[in-house]
Amino acid sequence: MKTFEYTAVTDVRSAVGAFPEGAAFLAGGTNLVDLMKLGVATPDVLVDINKLPLHEIEELPGGGLRIGAGVRNSDLAAHPRVRSDFPVLSEALLNGASGQLRNMATTGGNLLQRTRCRYFTDMTKPCNKHEPGSGCPAREGDHRNLAILGASEHCVATHPSDMAVALAALDAVVLITGPDGDREVPVTELHRLPGDAPQLDSVLRHGELITAVEVPALAFARVSAYRKARDRASYAFAVGSVAAALDVEDGVVRDVRLAFGAVAAKPWRAYRAEEALRNGRATRESFLAAADAELTEAEPLRDNAYKVTLIRNLVASTLERLVTA
Amino acid sequence: MNLVVNGVGQALDIDPRTTLLDALREHLHLTGAKKGCDHGQCGACTVLLDGRRVNSCLVLAISQQDAEVTTVEGLAEGGQPHPVQRAFLEHDGYQCGYCTPGQICSAVGMLDELKQGWPSAVADDDLEAQIRERMSGNLCRCGAYANIVPAIVDAR
Ligand SMILES: Cc1cc2nc3c(=O)[nH]c(=O)nc-3n(C[C@H](O)[C@H](O)[C@H](O)COP(=O)(O)OP(=O)(O)OC[C@H]3O[C@@H](n4cnc5c(N)ncnc54)[C@H](O)[C@@H]3O)c2cc1C
Numbered sequence: 001m002k003t004f005e006y007t008a009v010t011d012v013r014s015a016v017g018a019f020p021e022g023a024a025f026l027a028g029g030t031n032l033v034d035l036m037k038l039g040v041a042t043p044d045v046l047v048d049i050n051k052l053p054l055h056e057i058e059e060l061p062g063g064g065l066r067i068g069a070g071v072r073n074s075d076l077a078a079h080p081r082v083r084s085d086f087p088v089l090s091e092a093l094l095n096g097a098s099g100q101l102r103n104m105a106t107t108g109g110n111l112l113q114r115t116r117c118r119y120f121t122d123m124t125k126p127c128n129k130h131e132p133g134s135g136c137p138a139r140e141g142d143h144r145n146l147a148i149l150g151a152s153e154h155c156v157a158t159h160p161s162d163m164a165v166a167l168a169a170l171d172a173v174v175l176i177t178g179p180d181g182d183r184e185v186p187v188t189e190l191h192r193l194p195g196d197a198p199q200l201d202s203v204l205r206h207g208e209l210i211t212a213v214e215v216p217a218l219a220f221a222r223v224s225a226y227r228k229a230r231d232r233a234s235y236a237f238a239v240g241s242v243a244a245a246l247d248v249e250d251g252v253v254r255d256v257r258l259a260f261g262a263v264a265a266k267p268w269r270a271y272r273a274e275e276a277l278r279n280g281r282a283t284r285e286s287f288l289a290a291a292d293a294e295l296t297e298a299e300p301l302r303d304n305a306y307k308v309t310l311i312r313n314l315v316a317s318t319l320e321r322l323v324t325a
Numbered sequence: 326m327n328l329v330v331n332g333v334g335q336a337l338d339i340d341p342r343t344t345l346l347d348a349l350r351e352h353l354h355l356t357g358a359k360k361g362c363d364h365g366q367c368g369a370c371t372v373l374l375d376g377r378r379v380n381s382c383l384v385l386a387i388s389q390q391d392a393e394v395t396t397v398e399g400l401a402e403g404g405q406p407h408p409v410q411r412a413f414l415e416h417d418g419y420q421c422g423y424c425t426p427g428q429i430c431s432a433v434g435m436l437d438e439l440k441q442g443w444p445s446a447v448a449d450d451d452l453e454a455q456i457r458e459r460m461s462g463n464l465c466r467c468g469a470y471a472n473i474v475p476a477i478v479d480a481r
């Protein structure tokens with residue numbers, strides 16, 4: 001590990017005020033410390049943000065929630081309002097990582113965790129994400145768990161977070177403070193598709209700090225769920241996942257929220273599928289047709305075409321389960 | 326910097342790169358917590374940090390000024406093994422023993438989470454399945470799970 005200077009900050013203004021070149025924020029450390037050991041992340045300065053007052057979950061007027069960036073994944077998953085009103089979020093968190101990791105991992109860090117592409121985490125290999133211009137060995141090599149949507153010739157990485165998929169489905173908004181002031185970015189627009197600059201995961205600028213995530217009220221999110229397919233039953237990243245909330249009346253879909261995980265460099269909000277579903281029959285056939293409407297854009301590689309079928313079936317089974325919930 | 330380890334204050338003079346696991350093992354010579362993978366993938370390094378189970382290999386010691394750390398060496402009270410330790414003995418919850426300190430610390434933290442009503446990804450009605458899920462962050466290369474799970478059920 002490259003050596004670095006360590007500093008802990010206790011107020012948000014000093015966290016973003018004096019954020020030097022080459023600095024990185026340290027939250028739970030479960031991704032950053034790992035990447036520092038691997039030589040993928042090489043910060044000169046670590047700014048520890050764990051003592052910032054960002055550990056609260058506040059209720060917003062109208063029924064939404066404001067989740068501090070420092071709230072641990074385990075605390076968020078166990079929060080009574082999250083469990084009752086946004087079960088998709090609680091389930092996504094509980095299906096991620098392990099009990100120990102969730103006790104450390106934070107809301108902000110989870111959103112900004114980096115891809116698990118094996119070339120990205122191996123500094124002996126070329127990779128456009130860790131060294132721009134060096135090439136993308138995954139395209140011809142191991143891409144079994146990489147993207148089928150929104151990729152580019154320069155990078156086919158996926159974003160590994162489960163939580164982010166639920167937040168994308170729930171129209172959550174990221175609150176950001178930076179050297180140039182505050183701004184808000186929807187979770188669906190936080191991560192970038194790779195294009196020709198795969199080294200940039202998100203739209204965050206240098207020194208910008210996520211302070212909170214707001215989940216707006218959504219009455220029918222009480223009927224919501226997260227389904228995750230993976231190579232073993234627990235403690236493994238998704239190979240495909242679906243977050244869904246469904247509002248059905250008299251067999252007709254009144255409204256729906258749908259997002260896919262492990263298919264793109266961002267949590268993939270399935271707007272086209274949602275549109276196909278609204279005002280249609282709540283049947284398996286129409287669920288499959290809606291999934292197809294979204295997946296026509298898919299461009300699978302040699303070894304990951306299975307994800308198209310997997311997502312299609314996950315959409316249908318998740319929505320069917322919600323109809324009877 | 327200072328840590329409180331198993332109830333005893335410890336002053337440490339360490340490189341900022343030192344993980345909590347290395348601080349415990351190399352500086353304080355508490356070799357109970359094990360280094361399996363050093364990447365958060367096995368759970369052998371699990372300790373309790375301010376009462377919560379964490380992977381000490383991914384924690385930078387320097388970020389834990391004045392924190393309270395409990396390792397497997399600190400679980401016994403008054404010369405008596407902790408109920409989870411006793412249950413592992415009674416059920417033969419190990420073969421080589423390498424994963425055991427992590428399993429035991431994790432189980433202690435997990436049982437507390439269960440008591441607090443924290444949910445898990447597995448439905449509440451099947452306790453064994455639920456313990457397997459809640460303990461999935463601890464791998465055992467010897468595959469002693471068949472005895473580990475009943476030991477934890479017993480200690481609950
Ligand atoms: C073995 C293993 C299995 C895992 N399995 C899963 C899984 O199945 N599903 C899943 O979703 N995740 C999984 N994870 C990933 C885990 O969820 C993430 O590592 C964790 O959520 C990151 O949060 P953190 O607080 O530890 O972030 P850190 O490691 O502290 O930070 C991550 C990044 O975010 C930046 N950052 C952190 N907070 C902020 C902020 N407030 N503002 C701006 N920048 C910030 C940091 O600078 C860093 O670049 C797994 C991890 C491991 C090690």
Ligand code: SF4
Pocket residue numbers: 115117118119120126127128129130135136137138139146154155156157198
């Ligand atoms: S897919 Fe992206 S992260 Fe993986 S090797 Fe290619 S450029 Fe690197």
Ligand code: FES
Pocket residue numbers: 359360361362363364365366367368369370371380381382383
């Ligand atoms: S040594 Fe820490 S999880 Fe394996």
Ligand code: FES
Pocket residue numbers: 418419420421422423424425464465466467468469
């Ligand atoms: S007892 Fe050998 S690794 Fe678990």
